[in-house]
Amino acid sequence: KRVVAFISGGGSNMLALARATQAADYPAEIIAVISDRPDAGGLSKAQALGIPTFAFARRDFDSKDAHEAAILAELGRLSPDILCLAGYMRLLSGAFIQRYEGRILNIHPSLLPLFPGLHTHQRAIDAGMTEAGCTVHFVTEGMDEGPVVLQGTVPVLRDDTAETLSARVLRVEHLLYPQALLQLANGSVRMEDGRTVRPLSR
């Protein structure tokens, strides 16, 4: 399966996906990386692996529609089967999502539906959570909504700061996202009527 990863930042999850998918028996490969930020640190990491990168700065476009149209045009050329949002800090429009319905994954560093959106780690600490984690989910129209594919958990320690907790969660993210992509790529999970379905035949 052909996968395009979307990033806005350091791209460590994209890198974890790229490395995992290089295994000979992995049923997907990262064929390109798209960023909404030309200065995203992950772009050079992708290039170092020989993965083509495309940057579409939002400020170069008059509207969200025009920005997405440019990205969709590039996707038309790349013809991916699956899109993996990996720290992509923009909400995709409903029209965009429908175009790739059931074929877009996102990773979020909380145990959704808890703590969607920003500052998740601090909010988990402030809420007194003893467990935190990360979620890979199908992308639907709401932010950090959509049916769950996989979750991974870590303990919240007494002295945790947002920084120490996020580092612990990030290590799990790097294991979880390649597993979730594997399941979507090999057909052992799919989205149907807004739900996650796992055919019993696998």
Ligand code: GRF
């Ligand atoms: C990760 O924590 C991801 O879950 C969140 O943004 C962060 C991106 O980190 N959505 P990276 O760019 O993959 O290093």
